[in-house]
Amino acid sequence: MFSSVNPYTQEKLKTYRADSQTIVERKLKQADRAFADWSALSISERIGYIRKVGEYLIANKQRYGELMTAEMGKTLKEAIAEVEKCAVTCTFYADHAEAFLADQLIESDAKTSFVTYQPLGAVLAIMPWNFPFWQVMRFAIPGLIAGNVGLLKHASNVFGCALAIEEIFQKSGLPEGVFQALLVDSSAVEGILKDKRVKAVTLTGSGPAGASVASIAGSQIKKSVLELGGSDALIVLADANLQKAAEVAVKSRMQNAGQSCIAAKRFIVEKSVKKQFTELVLQQIQQIKQGDPMDVATTMGPMARISLADDIERQCRESVSKGAKLLSGGQREGCNVAPMLLDKVKPGMAAFDEETFGPLAVIIEAKDEADAIRLANQSDFGLGSALWTQDLEKADRLVRQIQAGSVFVNGLMRSDARVPFGGIKTSGFGRELSELGIKEFVNAKTVWVEKA
Known part of the structure; x- marks a missing residue:
């Protein structure tokens, strides 16, 4: 069981039951099935869904802002601004993702040679509580437009936000399984990340957590992006x-x-x-x-x-x-x-x-x-x-x-959203946002065509 507590009043807000292994397995199966259909859509079709996500966020910014404030204590003004920032990022990627992911022609002695960007599959996102919507959305928006599906392991004190974000994608019409919240604790991460249906991981959190997750991902030869804080x-x-x-x-x-x-x-x-x-x-x-x-x-x-x-x-x-x-x-x-x-x-x-x-x-x-x-x-x-x-x-x-x-x-x-975000040294590796961010979880596939 997990509880969310109002940090200002110390009032217990809600209790959540942890997902059982059976529920986690069901969600992994849903993600795997959803990826096949979601990735088969054209990028313009996926963009259409993300535009609806942005519209839904703006229409419900007061409600989601109040949820963030209750669960982790940021001021309501900051919380509503965070929802608005997520919506702006939906519009940014809706406007630019097609160009970011367009085939890149390469000059060579082939008849045709180019790089095409294709999604990897289910990406596990391990996210913190301090910006409970923004941290998730800055991964999810470009990741989903690129054709991946998302599995969110959020911080346990903001599970209400985790379920709200899942709701946002559902209410915006995205197919079942394209984005799901996993209500699990940190001990479940290793098993989920080692599952063959999970293709990559992104984490925002502490240095020790990042080192542990990167080690697991490395042992499975899976891509990881880490944002580990700073001074x-x-x-x-x-x-x-x-x-x-x-x-x-x-x-x-x-x-x-x-x-x-x-x-x-x-x-x-x-x-x-x-x-x-x-x-x-x-x-x-x-x-x-x-x-x-x-x-x-x-x-x-x-x-x-x-x-x-x-x-x-x-x-x-x-x-x-x-x-x-x-x-x-x-x-x-x-x-x-x-x-x-x-x-x-x-x-x-x-x-x-x-x-x-x-x-x-x-x-x-x-x-x-x-x-x-x-x-x-x-x-x-x-x-x-x-x-x-x-x-x-x-x-x-x-x-x-x-x-x-x-x-x-x-x-x-x-x-x-317009500029890449990430660090060096113990602040992590990889980039979120902008063109670099949307290309973190894709296969940059080289295609070389000779004359027949």
Whole structure:
């Protein structure tokens, strides 16, 4: 049995019975049968279904937003925006997928040679709770348009969202078995992934979970894509627009109560502007309004689970014990943690070395721009990053030195359907979204035709 709990009130919302082995087997059979028919449709026919998914999402965004807020605590405004983002991604792929997956002609001495992109089959998606709709949809939308079918193993605290996403595809008219939720715990993953009917896996989650899943997939010679979080650096150089940088830094760090893999987590600031930037960040943090996430006036909700709040407190406490200075926040009631700002953070502290998954921002002093790049790269993670400078020629030089899957110059770090998303180092491998994302789970088949 699994239970979803409202993190703001600690009220038990609903209990779910785990899928038995018999039910899992039935869903695997359905997926296998559905793939044969779904992949046989033309891409334009599959696109038609996905357009309906987008329309259904918009028509029901309030209901699904409220479900997300109740299950994991993000503000209702953030939750509704998440549903809307999923709908926008439906439109993006509906408009561009046919071109992305068109046969690619290759010049050769053959009569004709080209690459054609064909689906693999059932793809297992192991997804986290922090963006319970977006994380799933950014895999499912391109994956289904490409002709694959989806099996979702969602985080157990958002099983209501898992079933809602399954409902969305059903209500939009997709054939039975094209997208199914598996209500199982992590112990069931190995058996499902080893099943011959499952052809690939995508996971967004922790490093240990990613290493385990990649190992299983590798033992079966199956494709995997991993997005494993980050400790993203936001570099502020002396010539930056400090006011705007501070506003964006706090928004990036504190949205979703800091529970975002691509949030700006380490503010690395040149020494000459560190004091001014820190004061501006404190001003922004003081404007955050905590409270009931269903209240439209609330700008930051609770963390999703007690254990997560415990961990962010530990990371702050351990960092302070090694010389960091807590400038604000830290008060806590249950899952509600007041946003924290740590100064004097250095390598060797938990707030520098680990991924901090909660409302904790840290200030790190850099001697100059070269030192800032060094500190940014001094991390096991490499997901996203940001660089703030008004000298765009300098930015063009420095972005190439930052070890990360993406760099946002003078803007908010985010995932966007139009550009690839993913990381390097222990942040994972593979890409989601854009053209690269839709091509992760296809067979790039070479066709060579000689003259008869």
